[in-house]
Every structure is written in C-alpha cells, then in structure tokens.
Amino acid sequence: MINKWRSGYLIMLGIAILLVGLAGCKSEPDSSAPHVASNDGIAYKETPLKEENIVKTLKANGVELTASPSDSYFKLNKVKPSIYALPGKERIMLYVYDTAKDTKKARLDFVEQTKVMNVNSPLFYNVKNILILYQPNVSGERPRERTDYNSGIESSIEQLLGDEIYVQHFKYYNVSKLKSFINSFLNHQADQVKITSLTIEGDPIYIYLITDGTKLQYVHDNSEDAFGGSDTGASKTECTNIEQEKTEEGNIRYVATGCQIGDNRSIMTIPEDSMKKDSGS
Numbered sequence: 001m002i003n004k005w006r007s008g009y010l011i012m013l014g015i016a017i018l019l020v021g022l023a024g025c026k027s028e029p030d031s032s033a034p035h036v037a038s039n040d041g042i043a044y045k046e047t048p049l050k051e052e053n054i055v056k057t058l059k060a061n062g063v064e065l066t067a068s069p070s071d072s073y074f075k076l077n078k079v080k081p082s083i084y085a086l087p088g089k090e091r092i093m094l095y096v097y098d099t100a101k102d103t104k105k106a107r108l109d110f111v112e113q114t115k116v117m118n119v120n121s122p123l124f125y126n127v128k129n130i131l132i133l134y135q136p137n138v139s140g141e142r143p144r145e146r147t148d149y150n151s152g153i154e155s156s157i158e159q160l161l162g163d164e165i166y167v168q169h170f171k172y173y174n175v176s177k178l179k180s181f182i183n184s185f186l187n188h189q190a191d192q193v194k195i196t197s198l199t200i201e202g203d204p205i206y207i208y209l210i211t212d213g214t215k216l217q218y219v220h221d222n223s224e225d226a227f228g229g230s231d232t233g234a235s236k237t238e239c240t241n242i243e244q245e246k247t248e249e250g251n252i253r254y255v256a257t258g259c260q261i262g263d264n265r266s267i268m269t270i271p272e273d274s275m276k277k278d279s280g281s
Contacts, residue, residue: 061152076106093133103131167197237261
C-alpha cells in the first residue's frame with residue numbers, strides 16, 4: 001500500500017516538475033520592443049531617462065556643469081533637485097521623476113510655492129521624465145535673453161528625445177522622427193512615436209502613433225489639459241494610412257486617414273521650414 005502511494009506521489013511530482021519546466025520555456029514578449037502586446041493590441045513603451053543621461057549629453061553640447069551638492073533649491077512634487085553650477089553664477093537644477101506626467105505636477109508646485117515671492121524665475125525645459133530648470137544670470141523675473149547655454153540645452157533635449165517629438169511655444173524638437181515613423185510603417189516595420197505639445201498655459205497634449213508592422217494605432221490624450229473643459233480624456237482608434245497636405249499658410253499638416261473612429265485624425269501641423277531644418281535639407 002505504501003509502495004503504491006509512493007509510486008503515485010512520484011508520478012504526480014514528475015508531472016508537476018514537467019509543467020513548471022514548460023512554463024519556464026514559454027516565450028515572453030520582448031520588453032525592449034516598441035510593440036509590446038497589451039490586452040487591446042499594441043501599446044506605446046515609455047523609456048525613462050536617468051540623470052547621468054542628461055549630464056553627459058549637456059556636457060557634450062558645451063554646457064559646463066559642475067556638481068554643487070552644498071547648494072539648495074525648491075523641492076518640487078516631492079523631489080529634491082540635483083544642482084549644477086555654471087560659469088557666471090548661473091546654475092541648472094535637474095528633477096528626475098518616474099514618468100513624464102510627474103513633471104507637470106512639479107511645474108504647478110513651483111507656481112504654488114513662488115506665487116507670493118519675488119523670484120528670478122528659471123527657464124523650464126522638459127525631456128521625457130526629467131525637468132530641467134536653467135537659472136541664467138540675467139535680470140527680471142521672467143528672463144527672455146538668450147545666453148551661451150540656451151542652444152546647448154536645446155540641442156541636448158533634441159538628442160535625448162529618442163522617439164518623442166516635443167512642441168513648445170512654436171519651437172519644434174525632433175520632428176524628423178515623424179518621417180522616420182512613416183517610413184517604418186510603409187515598410188511594415190514596428191515603430192512608435194510620441195508627440196507632446198504644450199498649450200499656452202503649459203499643459204501637455206499627447207498623440208501616440210504605434211505600429212507593429214501591420215496595424216497603425218492612433219491615441220489622443222488631452223486628459224492633462226486644465227482648460228479642455230468636459231471634452232478631455234484619452235481616445236484611440238486604428239487607422240490605415242498617414243497622409244500630408246499643405247495648408248494655405250504654407251505649413252505641412254499630417255493626418256491619420258481611414259480611421260475606425262472619426263475617419264481622419266489630425267497628427268500635427270509643422271511649418272515647412274522647421275521640417276527642412278530638422279531633416280538637414
């Protein structure tokens with residue numbers, strides 16, 4: 001009786017081990033791929049940056065950073081900045097967050113903390129999940145003069161955006177990525193692009209284009225637009241193509257066409273000069 005029980009136990013144990021082994025051999029989605037599967041098809045994969053990415057790129061673009069750990073500045077959205085000194089009593093503060101959406105809360109926090117102060121407001125730059133505050137040595141609460149480091153910071157942002165296009169107050173960063181994405185889609189290659197456009201008030205509106213080589217997914221998200229009224233939130237649809245047209249003002253308008261919802265969906269409108277400049281033509 002004991003032998004029969006032992007034999008049955010060993011058989012069940014062997015089956016359990018076999019099942020565990022098979023489960024361990026199961027093919028998992030490639031987390032590095034931009035078209036990681038989700039419950040409803042293909043999804044955008046955000047790749048956050050680290051502080052060392054920013055520092056290395058800024059230095060490569062002529063921004064002479066020196067770590068200044070003894071200095072202090074505002075804590076924004078529960079994060080203390082890393083502070084770097086620049087020649088001429090200027091400085092840069094780097095705030096690193098988990099997601100890009102956290103940087104908006106940091107901006108609002110800065111406004112709240114300084115609303116009764118007479119402060120020399122820094123210049124704000126966003127790159128993915130990192131907020132860069134640049135304090136130039138110029139007079140006035142809202143400095144508008146360009147210094148030796150503005151172009152270096154902007155060039156660094158361009159290089160670090162990766163698959164993101166960034167539009168801020170009629171400045172267009174990394175717009176050539178849109179043409180690159182269109183080429184990938186036409187050649188049935190997996191790719192993704194994120195377009196972040198800031199409103200006049202500084203609220204981000206996101207458009208995501210994702211393809212797995214066959215399908216084209218379009219996502220519009222204005223849930224962070226404080227002045228969007230009741231018509232805010234995220235919506236997505238599947239489209240068949242991307243087309244471009246020239247507007248009466250001479251700009252280039254990109255549109256996702258053949259969409260399941262709304263037929264055509266606007267992607268972005270770019271001044272023709274900006275597209276030529278970004279592509280190097």
